[in-house]
Amino acid sequence: MSEDYTRALVETLREAFEREGLDRWIAYAPSRVPLRVRPTVFTSPDELDNLIFNGFCVQNLAGYLKHHPEGRVGVLVKGCDRRAINVLIQEKQVSRENLFLAGIPCPGMLSRTRLLEEFPGLQSDQVEESGETVTVRTPDGPRTLSRDDMLLPTCRSCHHRIPEDVELLLGPPPFAAPEAEMDFSAEVGPIGEMPRNQRAALFADELSRCILCYACRNICPLCYCDTCFTDVNQPAWMTPALEPGNIFFYHVNRMMHMAGRCVACGSCEWVCPEHIPLRLLYGKITADVAELFSYEAGLDATLPQPLSHFSEDDPDEHIG
Amino acid sequence: MTRTNTSDSRFLLRDDLTAFLSALSERCELWIPQAVGEGVRFLPYREEALLNLDQTPPDHPAKSILFPNTETLFRYERTEDGAITLIPQETTNQPLALFGARSCDIRAFDALDAVFLKRSAPDTSYRQRRNRLVIIGFGCLDPAATCFCERMGGGPFDEAGMDIQMIPLPEGYLFRTLTDRGKALIAPLASFFKEADPVTASQAEALRRKGAPHPDGAAVDFAALKAAVEAGREEPFWESLAAVCLGCGICTFACPVCSCFSLVDEGALKGGRRIRHWDACMFSVFTREASGHNPRGAAVDRVKQRFFHKFFYSLENGEPPGCVGCGRCVTQCPTCIDIREVIDHFQPGEG
Numbered sequence: 323m324s325e326d327y328t329r330a331l332v333e334t335l336r337e338a339f340e341r342e343g344l345d346r347w348i349a350y351a352p353s354r355v356p357l358r359v360r361p362t363v364f365t366s367p368d369e370l371d372n373l374i375f376n377g378f379c380v381q382n383l384a385g386y387l388k389h390h391p392e393g394r395v396g397v398l399v400k401g402c403d404r405r406a407i408n409v410l411i412q413e414k415q416v417s418r419e420n421l422f423l424a425g426i427p428c429p430g431m432l433s434r435t436r437l438l439e440e441f442p443g444l445q446s447d448q449v450e451e452s453g454e455t456v457t458v459r460t461p462d463g464p465r466t467l468s469r470d471d472m473l474l475p476t477c478r479s480c481h482h483r484i485p486e487d488v489e490l491l492l493g494p495p496p497f498a499a500p501e502a503e504m505d506f507s508a509e510v511g512p513i514g515e516m517p518r519n520q521r522a523a524l525f526a527d528e529l530s531r532c533i534l535c536y537a538c539r540n541i542c543p544l545c546y547c548d549t550c551f552t553d554v555n556q557p558a559w560m561t562p563a564l565e566p567g568n569i570f571f572y573h574v575n576r577m578m579h580m581a582g583r584c585v586a587c588g589s590c591e592w593v594c595p596e597h598i599p600l601r602l603l604y605g606k607i608t609a610d611v612a613e614l615f616s617y618e619a620g621l622d623a624t625l626p627q628p629l630s631h632f633s634e635d636d637p638d639e640h641i642g
Numbered sequence: 643m644t645r646t647n648t649s650d651s652r653f654l655l656r657d658d659l660t661a662f663l664s665a666l667s668e669r670c671e672l673w674i675p676q677a678v679g680e681g682v683r684f685l686p687y688r689e690e691a692l693l694n695l696d697q698t699p700p701d702h703p704a705k706s707i708l709f710p711n712t713e714t715l716f717r718y719e720r721t722e723d724g725a726i727t728l729i730p731q732e733t734t735n736q737p738l739a740l741f742g743a744r745s746c747d748i749r750a751f752d753a754l755d756a757v758f759l760k761r762s763a764p765d766t767s768y769r770q771r772r773n774r775l776v777i778i779g780f781g782c783l784d785p786a787a788t789c790f791c792e793r794m795g796g797g798p799f800d801e802a803g804m805d806i807q808m809i810p811l812p813e814g815y816l817f818r819t820l821t822d823r824g825k826a827l828i829a830p831l832a833s834f835f836k837e838a839d840p841v842t843a844s845q846a847e848a849l850r851r852k853g854a855p856h857p858d859g860a861a862v863d864f865a866a867l868k869a870a871v872e873a874g875r876e877e878p879f880w881e882s883l884a885a886v887c888l889g890c891g892i893c894t895f896a897c898p899v900c901s902c903f904s905l906v907d908e909g910a911l912k913g914g915r916r917i918r919h920w921d922a923c924m925f926s927v928f929t930r931e932a933s934g935h936n937p938r939g940a941a942v943d944r945v946k947q948r949f950f951h952k953f954f955y956s957l958e959n960g961e962p963p964g965c966v967g968c969g970r971c972v973t974q975c976p977t978c979i980d981i982r983e984v985i986d987h988f989q990p991g992e993g
């Protein structure tokens with residue numbers, strides 16, 4: 323069933339690639355690495371034979387638009403990729419007319435970590451996704467799990483799986499988790515309510531594992547600065563010493579830079595080799611923006627952004 | 643390093659391992675693989691640390707025992723009259739014991755030695771740790787699907803560089819003492835061990851000879867690979883990798899061989915320090931010059947550099963190849979840039 327789905331998907335996208343005369347297409351291809359797919363920039367319609375879509379296509383592809391700005395680009399977008407593109411449009415980093423977006427109603431991505439915990443040494447070809455289940459072939463026979471239980475944390479509270487304003491809305495994949503019931507603000511709520519020292523301890527504990535590899539920054543579709551504050555040395559805002567002060571400084575700054583911009587795609591959390599729950603740690607800011615400005619990032623590219631927009635009737639409550 | 647003449651094997655029961663490590667920690671600076679968060683890293687022994695010998699290989703390399711992610715090379719103080727005093731790094735003669743490292747990580751020390759000891763001026767900070775190092779290596783019963791040490795000239799039970807090799811068996815561990823240094827380390831702890839009975843010894847020997855079944859392709863011919871990589875310098879293949887590489891530090895930080903670092907002076911009027919920290923050829927700022935010019939300004943230059951260093955420059959300089967096949971960069975690269983595919987691309991038909 324999923325092979326038929328992939329074949330149909332490839333043909334639809336190939337047809338669009340040719341018809342629209344695109345220069346490239348950004349999507350995913352299989353890889354030999356367990357439970358990972360390879361983000362891929364396809365440069366001709368023929369190469370699309372190698373395209374796949376499954377529950378491991380977590381990485382937000384919008385980030386690649388900054389690396390491949392020339393020409394007309396097709397992108398396979400889930401809900402969160404699409405929302406990140408809206409933020410890039412608001413911030414004038416991409417032009418909508420250069421993009422051809424094929425939207426895929428997102429089935430909810432799978433947690434590689436959970437699966438590997440449950441099945442050490444698991445390989446991609448042992449995993450079969452269908453309907454609301456994930457079946458894993460083990461040496462002791464198949465085991466069927468509920469997709470919902472294996473979802474990536476970020477997808478458990480995502481209410482925007484269907485990408486909007488796309489050139490081509492694809493049919494839903496033959497596998498999907500039921501609609502999310504959790505709410506992101508509710509998820510991060512307890513962190514906000516913690517006593518200050520307890521919250522500080524949580525941050526210190528989780529961030530103590532950070533190795534400053536900057537994968538979280540580099541994968542983030544919205545961290546596109548040519549020179550990040552981490553790399554400025556005149557003045558040096560921080561030093562590269564792997565010490566708690568620098569680690570905190572890095573994350574607190576990135577966190578503030580994401581206010582009203584983060585689309586909670588979870589790519590940073592997913593990419594972190596130290597499994598630091600970044601989306602949660604950063605989430606309070608997103609929840610605050612939602613509460614203070616009734617604003618959720620990436621839903622509408624025509625709206626002004628709460629923190630980069632001056633409005634004369636701003637109550638300025640924080641002043642004086 | 644002096645090899646012992648007689649093969650000296652003793653047996654440690656699984657249940658005695660904790661007490662053994664605790665006793666060993668009193669005699670040396672001991673580092674063990676510990677579960678930290680969801681990963682495993684080599685860190686100094688603590689009573690409450692969670693020893694983990696199951697992750698093959700541990701997702702953090704053992705290189706940090708010799709080449710820490712961040713270290714202070716020296717401090718300085720400046721008095722009111724302007725005199726500057728240098729305060730060197732503290733040193734000790736205490737043995738530095740690395741427990742439970744896999745053969746890939748230990749073979750990688752050859753490559754680190756080549757960089758830090760064998761070039762024009764030996765690195766004093768590295769050298770003082772290297773001289774103190776005693777290695778209790780650990781055989782891999784269960785190589786990961788992404789391990790390819792055999793192709794790179796090693797193997798799950800390769801004992802090169804170890805002072806003692808531990809072989810995991812059902813009831814405990816066989817300790818094969820390979821050098822005088824290893825012998826001296828555990829001699830005072832003789833009471834923890836029993837003589838290996840012939841059955842245990844032959845079980846261990848069988849494991850060691852056979853290695854674990856691991857049919858991941860033929861051994862790499864490094865000279866041929868070097869030539870092929872050089873001839874393929876301009877191939878579009880590199881562009882396909884660079885198109886998606888994030889330029890993060892995951893692959894190089896996870897690599898037991900990668901040794902790029904930067905030096906930074908952190909100073910104030912009254913004093914300061916010079917630190918050395920891991921850097922990465924994959925970071926775009928790694929080669930940015932003060933003028934703003936960047937000789938490796940494009941992602942493709944950086945991706946090439948990583949593999950050229952491993953398979954071309956190292957060999958050109960008469961140093962060991964830059965990869966021991968631990969597979970960490972393979973499993974950890976978020977974009978599936980797979981060094982095995984690089985090897986197979988340039989040595990077709992052998993993968």
Ligand code: SF4
Nearest residue numbers: 542584585587588590
């Ligand atoms: S900060 Fe993290 S969750 Fe937010 S947009 Fe960036 S990668 Fe996605």
Ligand code: SF4
Nearest residue numbers: 532533535536538594
């Ligand atoms: S990805 Fe993880 S380890 Fe790397 S810098 Fe970000 S938080 Fe730190």
Ligand code: SF4
Nearest residue numbers: 887888890892893975
């Ligand atoms: S190869 Fe992979 S791990 Fe290395 S810098 Fe590129 S994306 Fe990061």
Ligand code: SF4
Nearest residue numbers: 897965966968969971
């Ligand atoms: S290059 Fe990759 S596989 Fe080779 S030693 Fe380094 S981390 Fe291991």
